[in-house]
Amino acid sequence: MPTQFITEGATKLEVPELERFRTRAGDYAPSLTPVFYNPQMEFCRDISVSAVQVLAGELGNIRVCDSLAGVGARGLRYAKEVEGVAKVIANDRSREAFELAKRNVELNGLASLVEVLNEDANVLLWGNRGRFDFVDLDPFGSPAPFVDAACAALSRKGMLAITATDTAPLSGTHVKACLRRYGAKPLKTEYCHELGIRILIGFVQRVAGKHELALAPVLAHATRHYFRVYLRARRGAQRADELLAQQGYVSHCSACGRRRFTQGMAAGLPSSCECGSEFVHAGPLWLGRLMDRAFVHEVAGDLVKRNFKFGQQELVLLSRCAEEAEGPPAFYDLHGVARRAGASPPKIIEFIAKLRERGYFASRTHFSGTGFRTDAPMDEIVKIFKSA
């Protein structure tokens, strides 16, 4: 396999020669390379480095498992760029990935810190290598087949980080695939990516419940073609129950845009909206907070000290995440509301200020440049639109 050398953060990496693997349209295609490496995911890996740093700062001497490592980019970066990492396992079942990851360990002088393995991720995580404080699941497509084993391998106060690139099923384009993989019904709405992330989190929490593990999201973002969530573990059946009680359903009216949230799995769902149209439902899914604002601030506080190529955009994302952290589920789209209200959309900043003046929660959202999040009722939203 032809390779080239690149640098991500402070880590050198030997990766497949990117120019050689292109689609007919000329786009670089990581799926065509013998060992997977996607340069577009540097953005996501940068944020992970800072997230792991925050965890390591709190717990000290952490053990990390990069269970689906490819060339080893994540695991190596955690070992090289994070202070307080005691041990990293970088694992991939592909023999070529394993060989390349081993060379990358040598390249960075990390042999004392990083062990490279060539196993099936589920076998590794269920196996006898002890518990990990940070488990990274970064698969092709759906992480669903690995979540059970990842929960089994997570330490008492650990963190599980998950990437999902099967955003089409999770966001309602392939309903049956979502039901099969995640046991939940998605919905194609203006906030379908948020629903997809909430379905993913809900699924992970239900799997974690079997392990008497409570996994609360501390950061979640939808970027480009993927979702990424970070969940913090706490042990105990009661804590797991408390989190599961915050799961439920979103009922959506496509005629007027109203939403209803129903907590609890066994509860009845509303059938018709006050405008007279029928609701459609998504769930079960996580209805609680998507982020912990303090954690997001700490991640941003670490990231700002680093000299990452995409640092500025990463900080913009994190600041949007912090802003919306304490908001209710299901953001609105300015143009969607304008269309339904028969009014032209106001300037988003001025509109948010008006909602806040009236005492409501209001913020922008990282999910969409024209999205806003509020707990104001629909009538109030429409009134402000019309007055603008």
Ligand SMILES: C[S@@+](CC[C@H](N)C(=O)[O-])C[C@H]1O[C@@H](n2cnc3c(N)ncnc32)[C@H](O)[C@@H]1O
């Ligand atoms: C999306 S790539 C990982 C990318 C990598 N984390 C990075 O940031 O560059 C997914 C990897 O999982 C590996 N893989 C797929 N199924 C696996 C399994 N059951 N056990 C271990 N590795 C697996 C593939 O060989 C591939 O390298």
Ligand SMILES: [Zn+2]
């Ligand atoms: Zn309605």
